[in-house]
Amino acid sequence: KQEVTQIPAALSVPEGENLVLNCSFTDSAIYNLQWFRQDPGKGLTSLLLIQSSQREQTSGRLNASLDKSSGRSTLYIAASQPGDSATYLCAVLNAGNNRKLIWGLGTSLAVNP
Amino acid sequence: GAVVSQHPSRVICKSGTSVKIECRSLDFQATTMFWYRQFPKQSLMLMATSNEGSKATYEQGVEKDKFLINHASLTLSTLTVTSAHPEDSSFYICSARVPSGRGGEQYFGPGTRLTVT
Numbered sequence: 001k002q003e004v005t006q007i008p009a010a011l012s013v014p015e016g017e018n019l020v021l022n023c024s025f026t027d028s029a030i031y032n033l034q035w036f037r038q039d040p041g042k043g044l045t046s047l048l049l050i051q052s053s054q055r056e057q058t059s060g061r062l063n064a065s066l067d068k069s070s071g072r073s074t075l076y077i078a079a080s081q082p083g084d085s086a087t088y089l090c091a092v093l094n095a096g097n098n099r100k101l102i103w104g105l106g107t108s109l110a111v112n113p
Numbered sequence: 114g115a116v117v118s119q120h121p122s123r124v125i126c127k128s129g130t131s132v133k134i135e136c137r138s139l140d141f142q143a144t145t146m147f148w149y150r151q152f153p154k155q156s157l158m159l160m161a162t163s164n165e166g167s168k169a170t171y172e173q174g175v176e177k178d179k180f181l182i183n184h185a186s187l188t189l190s191t192l193t194v195t196s197a198h199p200e201d202s203s204f205y206i207c208s209a210r211v212p213s214g215r216g217g218e219q220y221f222g223p224g225t226r227l228t229v230t
Contacts, residue, residue: 032217043119043206044157044221089156093217101147101219103156 002027006090006104013080014112021075021107023090028068031093034101035064035075038087047088048075052095080111115141117209119222126197127230134192134225136207142187143209147219148180151204163190197229 003026013019023033032051036044048057048064050073056065063076077084087108091101116139126132136146144165149157161182163169169182179201181193190209194201206224210217 034219036221041204041224041226043223044208046218046220049218091219093219099217100159100162105156 002030002092002094002102004090004092004102004104006088006107008107009105010108010110012110012112015080015082017080017111018076018078019080019109021077021088021090021109023073023075023104025071025073025092025102027094028071029095030068031095031099033064033066033073033090033092035062035073036089036091038089038106040086044089077109080109082111082113084111085109115139115209115211115218115220117207117220117222119207119225121225122223123226123228125228125230128198129196131193131195132197132227134194134205134207134227136190136192136209136222138188138209138220141209141211143190144187144212145210146184146190147208147210148182148190148192149206149208151206151224157206160192194227197227199229202227202229 005024007022034049035047038044050057050066061078066073087106089106090104118137120135146163148160151157160175161169161171163182163184165184171177184190207222210219
């Protein structure tokens with residue numbers, strides 16, 4: 001059974017810092033991995049999607065890596081800003097017929113001005 | 114990225130009434146849509162998977178007669194909470210998946226806050 005873990009559960013950093021959020025999964029048979037952002041009381045915004053054959057994806061100040069064999073992904077945020085404060089969720093889509101996103105519990109990020 | 118809309122964004126209803134929530138994929142056709150609920154400070158819980166033209170697949174513990182899902186077209190899925198009770202108060206989020214040939218990415222609606230009084 002696929003399990004997704006995110007570390008740390010919460011993170012507070014001063015503005016301008018580079019930071020890394022971690023996601024690990026127990027079953028390497030995945031179709032893809034997505035990173036999402038959720039603001040309080042809001043829906044989810046898809047940040048980056050990495051297909052199982054890819055190693056990383058970049059969008060602006062965000063870079064996500066995937067090491068499928070070790071069951072790990074990282075989300076790197078460069079030059080953090082207060083507007084980056086949100087909960088960041090990692091989810092994997094299992095390979096096979098029963099394709100459902102399996103979610104981590106998220107990392108709550110606070111970037112302090 | 115693709116856009117998924119949800120309506121209404123907030124709804125307050127009385128106990129015993131039914132509420133319908135709509136989910137639309139605005140710029141792509143979604144053969145598969147998903148309905149989630151989220152309690153405060155918890156992660157998303159998948160309720161059901163909806164495939165266009167067929168019956169929804171419900172997760173264990175989700176009452177299919179209470180949470181009616183209809184996926185009548187490739188761009189619209191609806192969730193009807195029947196005979197709502199206060200414990201049904203939650204944040205409901207729908208999601209639509211881009212076809213596998215286009216990457217299989219999942220996009221989420223902005224959510225619907227349901228309050229049952």
